[in-house]
Amino acid sequence: MLKTKDPTVYKLIKEEEKRQREVLEMIPSENYASKEILEALGTVLNNKYSEGYPKKRYYQGNKVVDEIEILAEERAKKLFKVPYVNVQALSGSVMNLAVYTALLEPLKGKIMGLSLAFGGHLTHGQPQSATGKFFKSCLYALGKDGKFDFDEIEQLALKEKPDIIVCGFTAYPGIIDFKRFADIAEKTGAYLLADVSHIAGLIVAGVHPSPVPYADIVTTTTHKTLRGPRGALIMVTDKGLRKDPELPKKIDSAIIPGLQGGPHDNQTAAIAVCLKEASTPGFKRYGVQIVKNSKELAGELTKYGFKLIGGGSDNHLILIDLTNKRVNGAVAAFALEVAGIVVNKNAVPYDKMPPFYPSGIRLGTPAITTRGMKEEEMVKIAGWINDVISEASSYRLPEDKVGRKEMFKGIKSSLQKNKKLLAIAKEIKIFTARYPVP
Numbered sequence: 001m002l003k004t005k006d007p008t009v010y011k012l013i014k015e016e017e018k019r020q021r022e023v024l025e026m027i028p029s030e031n032y033a034s035k036e037i038l039e040a041l042g043t044v045l046n047n048k049y050s051e052g053y054p055k056k057r058y059y060q061g062n063k064v065v066d067e068i069e070i071l072a073e074e075r076a077k078k079l080f081k082v083p084y085v086n087v088q089a090l091s092g093s094v095m096n097l098a099v100y101t102a103l104l105e106p107l108k109g110k111i112m113g114l115s116l117a118f119g120g121h122l123t124h125g126q127p128q129s130a131t132g133k134f135f136k137s138c139l140y141a142l143g144k145d146g147k148f149d150f151d152e153i154e155q156l157a158l159k160e161k162p163d164i165i166v167c168g169f170t171a172y173p174g175i176i177d178f179k180r181f182a183d184i185a186e187k188t189g190a191y192l193l194a195d196v197s198h199i200a201g202l203i204v205a206g207v208h209p210s211p212v213p214y215a216d217i218v219t220t221t222t223h224k225t226l227r228g229p230r231g232a233l234i235m236v237t238d239k240g241l242r243k244d245p246e247l248p249k250k251i252d253s254a255i256i257p258g259l260q261g262g263p264h265d266n267q268t269a270a271i272a273v274c275l276k277e278a279s280t281p282g283f284k285r286y287g288v289q290i291v292k293n294s295k296e297l298a299g300e301l302t303k304y305g306f307k308l309i310g311g312g313s314d315n316h317l318i319l320i321d322l323t324n325k326r327v328n329g330a331v332a333a334f335a336l337e338v339a340g341i342v343v344n345k346n347a348v349p350y351d352k353m354p355p356f357y358p359s360g361i362r363l364g365t366p367a368i369t370t371r372g373m374k375e376e377e378m379v380k381i382a383g384w385i386n387d388v389i390s391e392a393s394s395y396r397l398p399e400d401k402v403g404r405k406e407m408f409k410g411i412k413s414s415l416q417k418n419k420k421l422l423a424i425a426k427e428i429k430i431f432t433a434r435y436p437v438p
């Protein structure tokens, strides 16, 4: 028993369990996986080495693991309606790197993705990421209204001639027009990669259009709205197969021997469980409720005068520009955490502040919806957020770099003792006790 053999780790896990229970988890990329998924993760499958693919392994003893991996693949193919899937990428970053490794020549191939500053992901070709270091990249932006200017994106694609155009984002509150991205990719001869990590659960639930008819390759993590274990799926669509029948082979080789050794078989089993859960009517209802909650929350926050990027939310997340509230995003995220609401600081389009002290926060409804919260609860949560931000507005962070780090330290220590925030945290602790975590 962990409790007796390693009480230190046991105690830390219990502390984290308590934290997750007593706060409003509103980081849009987080969720609560089911007990069954966690159960599959903590099994003897952890002990096996299975380098290779089902029926083509480098190690003996993989009869059971082959069945598990084939099951996960078949479930994913059925759920997303694709002819090919690789379930071995250990997480989202390596999943995208695998696609680029499969398709591009190092230092020559070019990726075109949304800039991180506008809601793209590091692995969509940002210069700080291996994807922007080992491959060429060019980045597109959002318009001033927080929406895509497709004519501008098309012009950039025609000029830069990327090999892969990436759509699918990390901090975008709208519906993605996959067809428009596909038209641009076709015009410029690029592959279209849709990274739907954030919205996979919404796609499965039918509340966001699927990229499958339009993209050549679709990638997704399995631990966000899909509510599974940490992990990833790399899928090739019928369109992708028609374009290049070798795509599956290239992607398989990019994973192993290209980037990884043995897959995490316990993770594969948990992905299979997640895919079964995601194919139920209950999951559909869950996806519908995520969006209803996000829209309701966005509407309530707007009533309090919050400025939402894109004007609201059509998916699971909300991006707030706090400039008009005169609160820095880092201060807001910290104050909200003290009060029991966990979100992340986030850059907003055309942010004048640096990434560590951005002007906004990002929050979402996947995890609180898992706990059974509905529109009524969103009204309450918006009220709490407004109270916290009002309280935080008396803590000003200078726009100027000089002395900012020290000042932030001071602000944090004062926020930690703020009576109003601590009182809200108490209310939230009582409130969240009514909504069980899996």
Ligand SMILES: Cc1ncc(COP(=O)(O)O)c(C=O)c1O
Pocket (backbone or CB within 6 Å): 029, 091, 092, 093, 094, 096, 121, 123, 168, 169, 170, 195, 196, 197, 198, 221, 231
């Ligand atoms: C769109 C997108 N792609 C990829 C990733 C990377 O996933 P991971 O953190 O599992 O490497 C993320 C994670 O936030 C993401 O939002």
